[in-house]
Every structure is written in C-alpha cells, then in structure tokens.
Amino acid sequence: MLLAAAEAICRIGHLPIPGAVVALVLLYGNLLLLRRIPEALGALADRVLSLFGLFFVPAGVGVVAYWPLLRADLPGILAALVGGTITTIAVTAVVAERLGRPKHTQEAADVGR
Amino acid sequence: MSAADRTLWLSLADAPAVDLGATVLLYVLAIKLQRRFGGSPVLNPTMVAVLFVVAGLELTGASYESYQRGVAFLPFMLGPAVALLAVPLFRQTALIRASGPMIIAALSAGLPCGILSAVGAAWLFGAHRETLVSIAPKSVTTGIAIGVSQAVGGVPALTATFVILTGIVGAVGGPAAARLVGVRDERALGLAMGIGSHGIGTARALRISEIAGAFSGLGMSLNGVLTAVLLPAAMTLLHP
Numbered sequence: 001m002l003l004a005a006a007e008a009i010c011r012i013g014h015l016p017i018p019g020a021v022v023a024l025v026l027l028y029g030n031l032l033l034l035r036r037i038p039e040a041l042g043a044l045a046d047r048v049l050s051l052f053g054l055f056f057v058p059a060g061v062g063v064v065a066y067w068p069l070l071r072a073d074l075p076g077i078l079a080a081l082v083g084g085t086i087t088t089i090a091v092t093a094v095v096a097e098r099l100g101r102p103k104h105t106q107e108a109a110d111v112g113r
Numbered sequence: 114m115s116a117a118d119r120t121l122w123l124s125l126a127d128a129p130a131v132d133l134g135a136t137v138l139l140y141v142l143a144i145k146l147q148r149r150f151g152g153s154p155v156l157n158p159t160m161v162a163v164l165f166v167v168a169g170l171e172l173t174g175a176s177y178e179s180y181q182r183g184v185a186f187l188p189f190m191l192g193p194a195v196a197l198l199a200v201p202l203f204r205q206t207a208l209i210r211a212s213g214p215m216i217i218a219a220l221s222a223g224l225p226c227g228i229l230s231a232v233g234a235a236w237l238f239g240a241h242r243e244t245l246v247s248i249a250p251k252s253v254t255t256g257i258a259i260g261v262s263q264a265v266g267g268v269p270a271l272t273a274t275f276v277i278l279t280g281i282v283g284a285v286g287g288p289a290a291a292r293l294v295g296v297r298d299e300r301a302l303g304l305a306m307g308i309g310s311h312g313i314g315t316a317r318a319l320r321i322s323e324i325a326g327a328f329s330g331l332g333m334s335l336n337g338v339l340t341a342v343l344l345p346a347a348m349t350l351l352h353p
Contacts, residue, residue, distance in 0.1 A: 077244065
C-alpha cells in the first residue's frame with residue numbers, strides 16, 4: 001500500500017525542478033483512479049504532514065550564512081518580506097472570499113466545515 | 114565544562130545522527146513550547162527550532178557545513194512530503210471542485226500581488242537591482258523559486274533565503290492579517306497562505322484545519338507552476 005508513495009518518491013528523482021509538485025499531481029491522479037485512500041497511505045500522510053515544518057529547519061539555519069548579503073539592503077528586504085507577504089496574504093484571502101463565492105459554492109463550503 | 118567534556122561534545126556534535134536527532138528533538142520541543150503558550154503563532158515551531166539549532170551551533174562551535182551534511186535527510190524528505198499533500202487534497206476533492214471561481218480569483222490576485230508588493234517595497238527603499246530580481250519569486254516554493262531566480266538573472270542563494278523568511282513571516286502573521294480584514298472562509302485563508310507563503314505557510318495551515326491545509330497545498334502548487342511559467346515570460350517582455 002505504501003507503493004503509491006514510494007513510486008511518487010522515485011519519480012521525484014527523475015523529474016526536473018517542480019518534481020515534488022509533479023509527484024503530488026501523479027499521486028492525486030492515482031488516488032482519483034483508486035477512488036479511495038489506502039489506510040497506510042492516509043496514516044503516513046497524516047504523520048509526515050504533521051511534521052511538515054520540520055523539513056524547512058535546515059534551510060532556515062542556512063539563512064544565517066547570507067546575513068552579510070542581507071544586511072546590505074536590509075530596509076528594502078524587511079519591507080518586502082514583512083509588508084509584501086502580509087499584504088499578499090490579506091489581499092489574496094479577501095479577493096478569494098469575495099469574488100470566489102457565488103451562491104452555489106456557499107453551500108459546499110458550509111458542508112465542508 | 115572540562116576540556117575532555119568539550120572534546121566529547123564536539124565529537125558528538127560532528128556526528129550526523131546527532132545533528133538529525135537534535136533537530137527533530139528541538140522541533141518537537143518547539144511544538145510543545147508553542148502549545149504551552151496557547152498555540153501563539155509568534156512561536157512558529159519552524160522558526161523556534163531554527164533559533165534553537167543556530168544557538169546550539171554557536172554555543173558548541175560546530176560548523177554549519179557539517180550540520181547541513183548531517184541533516185541532509187530533512188530537505189530530501191520535503192519532496193515526498195509535498196507529494197503527500199495529495200492526500201488532504203483528495204479528501205477535499207468535492208470542495209475543490211465546487212471552489213473553482215475562488216481558486217481562480219485567489220491566483221489572479223495573489224500571484225501578481227506577491228511579486229509586485231515585494232519588488233515594489235524593496236525598490237521604494239532603494240534596494241539594489243540584484244536584490245530586486247532575487248526577491249521577485251519569494252512567495253513560491255524553494256525549488257521553483259531558485260529555478261525562476263536563475264532564469265531571470267537573480268542570485269539563487271539569496272532567493273532561497275528570501276523564500277524561507279517569507280514562509281516564516283506568512284506562517285506567523287498571515288492568519289491574523291486575514292482575520293483582520295474580515296476573512297472567515299478557511300478555503301480562502303488556505304489559498305492565501307499557500308500562494309503568499311508556500312510550504313511554511315502550508316505547514317501552519319495544516320495545523321489550522323485539513324480544509325485550510327488542503328487549499329494551501331493547492332494554492333502553493335498552482336502558484337509555483339504558474340510563476341515558473343509567467344515570471345520569466347513577463348521579464349522578457351519588459352527587458353527584451
């Protein structure tokens with residue numbers, strides 16, 4: 001049952017840059033064909049995804065090495081990272097909620113809650 | 114600490130298994146710490162674990178290079194973990210099908226907004242051109258951002274740094290910002306988190322609810338692929 005996940009892993013190795021995203025699409029397609037989630041895969045996904053943030057820790061530690069480069073443009077970088085990111089999330093969420101909610105999807109959203 | 118203790122500690126700190134074990138332990142500790150403080154988003158587990166690891170490396174004098182070699186397994190696991198996002202996506206298939214207009218609206222707003230707000234803000238504060246180009250793809254997932262950065266003449270290492278910091282900012286402040294502007298729909302919040310702050314934002318969304326997590330993974334993937342295609346094309350149009 002873990003084969004589907006394993007297969008996704010090995011496909012990542014053969015594909016160029018957005019390999020992980022391609023593997024996601026492949027696995028999703030696979031699940032659509034299966035029409036259900038194998039129990040072991042579901043358990044694996046729940047466990048791995050609950051640790052999702054862990055996989056970014058080494059990259060975060062790597063940021064320290066670029067401190068001299070960051071310092072050169074610090075005000076602009078801070079404005080872009082903090083202002084830009086918060087603005088983007090707020091704007092995207094508002095637009096999605098306002099524009100993306102014709103009446104017939106309202107019910108679907110409420111069912112999903 | 115005696116000299117002998119220190120030698121022992123250094124030899125342990127150089128062992129890959131210790132780097133990996135310590136990182137996992139510190140991350141679990143960071144999650145416990147966050148729970149202890151009522152789930153405060155300011156104590157984002159990824160960020161807190163990074164600070165713990167940096168403090169540990171500085172205190173023991175261990176090298177960053179040997180640490181990165183020791184924990185190489187974790188970045189490797191990121192690919193399979195992203196692929197596993199297919200599971201929450203599949204569980205939410207009906208809801209995603211019913212949310213087409215919302216997904217299109219979120220991408221149309223979020224993709225250009227992520228790039229323009231970053232480049233615009235950095236430009237206003239007089240950042241160098243190299244910084245401007247490198248910061249443009251900051252909202253998409255690392256692997257794609259690095260490829261895009263290379264394609265448009267940025268510095269990939271700098272881009273990777275911006276991507277990580279963007280993720281942390283979004284994970285910490287994103288949900289509060291969305292609440293502040295009155296957003297209640299978990300699908301809209303998830304899409305915005307994934308589009309604005311990729312995987313680290315998705316990690317936060319997964320902790321909010323499965324719906325937020327699934328839509329965040331969806332937003333991250335679509336935004337990543339579209340940015341990879343559109344940003345280099347837009348740059349070519351601007352600077353033929």
